Amino acid sequence: MPMSINTAILFLTHYIDQEILYRFHQLHDSCKGRFDVYFALNDEVGYDMACLHGHNTFVFTCKDVMSQGDSPHGNQVMHNVNYVMQLFRKQHPEYAFYWKVEYDAVFTGEWQRFFSYYEDNPTDFISSHIERFTISNRYWPWWYADWKDTDITLPQCIKSFNPIIRISGKALDFMDSFLKRGVVGHFELIEATALYNNGFQMLDMGGTGEFSDPTHPNHFYVQGMGINAGTMRWRPVFLKEEVAAFAHINKLFHPLKT
Numbered sequence: 001m002p003m004s005i006n007t008a009i010l011f012l013t014h015y016i017d018q019e020i021l022y023r024f025h026q027l028h029d030s031c032k033g034r035f036d037v038y039f040a041l042n043d044e045v046g047y048d049m050a051c052l053h054g055h056n057t058f059v060f061t062c063k064d065v066m067s068q069g070d071s072p073h074g075n076q077v078m079h080n081v082n083y084v085m086q087l088f089r090k091q092h093p094e095y096a097f098y099w100k101v102e103y104d105a106v107f108t109g110e111w112q113r114f115f116s117y118y119e120d121n122p123t124d125f126i127s128s129h130i131e132r133f134t135i136s137n138r139y140w141p142w143w144y145a146d147w148k149d150t151d152i153t154l155p156q157c158i159k160s161f162n163p164i165i166r167i168s169g170k171a172l173d174f175m176d177s178f179l180k181r182g183v184v185g186h187f188e189l190i191e192a193t194a195l196y197n198n199g200f201q202m203l204d205m206g207g208t209g210e211f212s213d214p215t216h217p218n219h220f221y222v223q224g225m226g227i228n229a230g231t232m233r234w235r236p237v238f239l240k241e242e243v244a245a246f247a248h249i250n251k252l253f254h255p256l257k258t
Helices: 018-031 062-066 081-091 111-117 169-181 187-196 240-246
Strands: 007-013 036-042 056-060 097-102 125-132 158-168 202-204
Touching: 007 018, 007 081, 018 036, 018 111, 036 081, 056 081, 062 081, 081 097, 081 169, 081 187, 097 169, 125 187, 158 169, 158 187, 169 187, 187 202
Parallel strands: 007 036, 007 097, 036 056, 125 202
Antiparallel strands: 097 158, 125 158
16 A cells, blocks of 8 residues: 655745746655645736646635635735645645745755655744844844734744745644634744744754754754845845855755746
């Protein structure tokens, strides 16, 4: 009897071009047979999906995403990516764990090596730059949220940086219920804070912070100076030549645009 696959990987993009397809196939071919890989497309223009025939696809619109929350943060998918995962969970409840990999995140090794490292790890939430609110990171722009009746205060807040995350099915189910309270805030604050303050396990996939594995500092990404800095960062955009020049093997880089 074939082994049951308990993990889905969503390759998330909002457009299709040759480089996007190359990156998807690179991830898919590395992981097929061990993980279920989906091409997850935020499609607002009606792309021809014939180029993905034979692959798992998950196509959704901004309207689909916004319907998942009572109080979304603004009206763009990019500020409500957590709802993408919740929508997928409702359509595919058979998985225990769900990875989301944004199209502009790359790994300088075999993707299967990265995902397999966590295969037997039961942690509910794996991300990057997981940090408590401190004086040194107080200028991160998303610290403040409307927590409604949850009694969460700023010193209890936890941030993360989520171009790549893994979240458990039970954590997604909890967030679906939690957000029905009308909590409003950026998903990289709301998700980490709600899960941490309600007893879910968290792990940073690299860096040198409190939630990182102290036996493997800078494991899958290298921490830099400042907020969300290093090989996993918001800006500036990496060039392919920069990533190659670093010569880091088995490291995550973001963002590398197509």
